[in-house]
Amino acid sequence: MHDQLRLLETSFNTNQKLTTEVKFELARELGLPPRQVAIWYQNRRARRKANTMEDDHKKIQMDLGDVLAGNIRLDKEIGMLRNELNTAQQLLLPASSSATTLPSLTAPCNDHPTSNTRGDIICNREMPACFLQ
DNA sequence: TTGTGTTTTACGACCTCC
DNA sequence: GGAGGTCGTAAAACACAA
Numbered sequence: 001m002h003d004q005l006r007l008l009e010t011s012f013n014t015n016q017k018l019t020t021e022v023k024f025e026l027a028r029e030l031g032l033p034p035r036q037v038a039i040w041y042q043n044r045r046a047r048r049k050a051n052t053m054e055d056d057h058k059k060i061q062m063d064l065g066d067v068l069a070g071n072i073r074l075d076k077e078i079g080m081l082r083n084e085l086n087t088a089q090q091l092l093l094p095a096s097s098s099a100t101t102l103p104s105l106t107a108p109c110n111d112h113p114t115s116n117t118r119g120d121i122i123c124n125r126e127m128p129a130c131f132l133q
Numbered sequence: 134t135t136g137t138g139t140t141t142t143a144c145g146a147c148c149t150c151c
Numbered sequence: 152g153g154a155g156g157t158c159g160t161a162a163a164a165c166a167c168a169a
Contacts, residue, residue: 039143
């Protein structure tokens with residue numbers, strides 16, 4: 001039984017397609033009907049395909065995890081950069097005119113809103129305050 | 134022991150290639 | 152048209168917890 005399986009596995013690993021010659025040769029060596037050899041090959045191919053799909057699925061899941069982790073990293077970086085920019089602008093603004101010449105650094109920009117394909121609000125103005133919110 | 138989930142075997146229906 | 156492929160599925164065999 002184990003020897004039969006080993007012979008079939010060896011043959012299958014050599015070639016997953018079963019030629020007529022190989023089928024009859026295996027059937028003769030194993031003392032089985034050629035039909036049974038053919039069916040074993042069919043089922044073995046199906047099993048290999050299922051295993052391959054399972055492996056692919058695992059790999060995709062791992063890749064997705066990496067991408068999500070990268071997103072979190074980038075979100076943190078964006079937050080830090082926004083803070084730095086905010087601080088720099090506060091230092092550059094003359095205290096007396098800031099309220100009238102520049103938009104708020106914290107309030108959302110609603111005067112030139114557009115949206116991208118994700119529905120995010122985008123402002124077209126140069127140095128938009130809405131970018132900082 | 135038995136109920137249940139998993140794996141293996143076998144088959145029919147349909148498709149492709151020579 | 153025949154040989155051999157995939158796909159879906161039923162039945163048998165097997166593993167294992169309760």
